[in-house]
Amino acid sequence: MATHKSAIKRHTQSLKRRERNRHRRTLVRNAVRRARAAVEAKEPAAAELVKEAERQLRRAAVRGVLHKRTASRTSSRLNLVLNGLATATS
8 A cells, every 4th residue: 555645645546537437438338238239129219329329439538438449449330230220121
């Protein structure tokens, strides 16, 4: 455990940051999970859920919770699945 005053402060900050990042990462994962489930179930609201998942992914990337490319890749794959559904139904 940290013994210097500055090290104690850094440890406290890291714990707060960790908790905040875990919360944001959970929001992202849940949004992506809901979007994938909606697309697979061919729900009419699937496009809206994919849009919300993309929004969460972008926000997490901007805030440093996820890497920019990870967010982009996940968003791209969601759109591929969604567009595949659109072409399969038409």
